[in-house]
Amino acid sequence: MVKKFLDQVYETEGDAATRALYDEWSASYDDEVTEHGYRTPRRLAVAMAKVAADTSAPVLDYGCGTGLSGAALYGAGFTTIDGADPSPGMLAEAKARKFYRDLIPLDLTRPLPFAPDAYSAIAAVGVISTGAGPASLMDTLIALVPTGGILGFSLNDHALEDAEYTDGVQRLKDYGHIARVEEYGDHLPGLNLNSMIYVFEKA
Template sequence: MNFDKANAALDSVYSADSPERLAKAYADWAATYDSETASLGYLLPFLITAWVARHVPAGEGPLLDAGCGTGLSGPSLKALGYGDIVGLDLSDDMLKIAGSRQADNKPYSELKKAMLGGPLPWPDRHFRAFFSTGVFTIGHAPASGLHELVRITRSGGHSIFTVRDQVFESGGFQGVFDELTEAQKWRPVEQSPWFRCYAIGDPAALVKTFVFEVV
């Protein structure tokens, strides 16, 4: 049953204790990721497009899908009129599936392998905005990764991302938010209430979406 397999795969990625183990967990999951997260009612790759559309006019870019996974967000944003989207992920296997979507109106202009929390391969102020879902969660990207994402986002651009409830305090996200605000690197624009990231499974799994404007 997809539901049971999806929960087992989630346990595997959440319990990964190193970047290598996390990449291996996603490599093992890549082929069935889309169908199994769909069985849980995984909302985030599609719902994030609402915040992107609210703050970034259609046609403006480039946009960075930071932690794009299998590229579920790209086609939705393409349908909404966004044409210059770059995908970033740590998993070759997930990027391969994201690349296979290129036959479907080529939602991604570029796909790159890199890890959030380390240096990113773009110059300062390169992107109009970045968006990220399911990445700032248990056993995944650290809050410190936001510094590098903000560096590559242009002034007046937007940072749009979700954070899982279980890591918000323990991962020091508020501290990083405050650092970037006090350094006048960004200013807060919007935050959602906590909401379920799986419409069907795991009702206790909550996330919040944050939007900041880069200064």
């Protein structure tokens, strides 16, 4: 019997515990989320492609996991995609997909290894959420893109019920960043779970 992880992920706390869970999950991740009709990567990638000034410019798939999000970005028209993730197991799965120009291991105890303005677009699909990345990641990632660049991310129903995350979205707006897309829809329909996708243009 294949172990299931979706019922654990939203309750996991701490970088080390989260990395260990995703490492263990890496081999069966795609099958488990696909079983429930995982829609958010495609929804966000299509929305970002409509907003992006140039889909041939490098895009960072932050928290790329096994590469489902990279596949969605590629399918939406992005042609130069780098992935980054703290889980070696997930990165190994992503490498096999061959959508990525480069795959970057992350050490979450250290500053992010990206130069400002290296990417005109950053995607964080299913990354900013309870059991994953903190709301402050919105601020960290949008700081890395140039003025006019875009940050795309999603908040599932669990995150939308947590004021830390909804306050984070409002903070981006208060700083003057432009919400080009805010769209609520299917996340994991097999579990009756939805998500809001956002695409912000940096002011």
